Amino acid sequence: MFRRLHPLLRPLLLPAVLLATGCGHRAPGAATEAPDGRMQIRFQTDWFPEPEHGGYYQALAKGYYAAEGLDVQILPGGPNSGYLAAVATGRADLGMGDGDDVITAVARGVPVKIVAAEMEHDPQGILFHDEHPVRRVADLDGRVVMAGPASVWVQVVQKVYGVNFKLWPLGGDLARFMNDPQLVQQCFVTNEPYFARERGARVGALLTSQLCPDYDPYRVIFVQDDFLARHPDAVRRFVRASVRGWVDYLTGDPAPAVARLRALRTDLPAGLFTYSLGALRDYHLVLGDPARGERAGLLTRERLQREIDLLRRVGVLDRPVTVDQVADLEFVPPP
């Protein structure tokens, strides 16, 4: 997905977060009550509303948040939305996003903590033409790959697997990919393959975690530290309702979430929502693989440690950080 469009700007973001922490719009950690006594929660997403946010909209539409005594407002993200900064500065109370980003931010002193997995496996992957397929990481050797230059998976492929490819910076388009059967492009497996196929291309997609089994990051729900300290119960209820929303979105009738999302994204075709849901299910992105002990929302100490170790190894994390600094595992709902 193109939320990774301006990777060059990312290094600017974290120092800016550090500078601005404490000058948010509402004092971090403070909370307000809705007129009906429900606690107001502002939840920041990482991109424009999209099918990959379905679980939260399902929880909202089906009243799961209300049932937990929460009045949740979902704040849309966008380019440069600074979803980490929004939560760190108190513009939002909780947020969702890339696990790697949150871990890196914590290591640099941004006061946030991971409290649950949004997705057991990151939908980030690669898109390729069927006539020049990629089955394993070695197949990328010598190819041209369009990806975010700062993407962790690129570093993993190059530094851990020793595979070298020519890197083109990722633009916001699929046009070059469509025009060049050799080209490989970073994608969300839940998104770009649909549009490429709609335009008649025969394409395949592979998760980066299928490509590099050592690299299997979470997508996460995270919270501002002060808010967590003051309202642990609200965080627990938010996580519980969100996970319930995700499970219902993927195993029940997704229509309530889809209706809300389609009202917000009149620019997207109905087919994308169906495709995206299918991909979320087929790749076991949210619910995980029960045979491996995975389930919606679950975070394990071992996997977080592996993620931290790998980030250290490829040089993304330039200082040590512990699992307990980046995450609080107490909030994952029991099975």
Next chain:
Amino acid sequence: MKSRHWVLWLPPLLSGALFVALWYGVRAATGLQSWILPTPEEILAAAVREHALLLRAAASTAVGALGGFLAAAVAGLLLALALGGARWLRNGLYPWLLILQMTPVIVLAPIIVLWAGPGLPGIITVTFLISFFPIVVNTTQGLLSADAHMVDLFRMYGATRRQELQLLRLPGALPYFLAGLRIAATLAPIGAIFGEYLVGNAAGGTGGLGFLVYSYNVQIKIPALFATGLIGCLLGFVFVAAVAGLNWALLHHWHDSFERHDR
């Protein structure tokens, strides 16, 4: 008079027709698909097909553009009054204004989100930053360009500073201010679209034209992308026409630039 109009209209019509012919020619010669090089009719068809979305996006962009434009006009005028009034202020602030103008907005984007917030406040900030400078520079120049003889005359008759400003410098600066506004009017819609592209969040389902760039791009709806550019261009003309109207209303009965047409 009528025949003179034809002389004005014919060359751009001819060059436009030639350009469109060349366009179709390239498409026919290369056999490129419509998602690489759409024809003008495919773009118009996309504009018609997507008109509901495009119009809503244009309205949303217009709000951001207008907000940034008005803020720039007010702040630009006030700052120009201060700069035009005091040499020390002019010398002290001008270099900083230049620095602000020359800092690429794209680098400021994360900071704008941090300080102004994503969505409309950020979009208005980007528009403001892009359209503010020409207004300040032009208006300051106008305030300083009062005829030296007239200034001497005012001072000889013991006019106060306030009278000098009100009766001489401000009316003299008005055409300069309006020229600054005209430049800002071409920049404001571009600034708003750029702002949406940089810091927009399409809150409440009202993403502007800059948001549609993301949407159409990932969907490979290239004719619709061209149509988005077309609508953005039209929006720019609306802004420029509005300022041209203001220009006429404020100047036509006294300023030389209009009187000449009557001679």
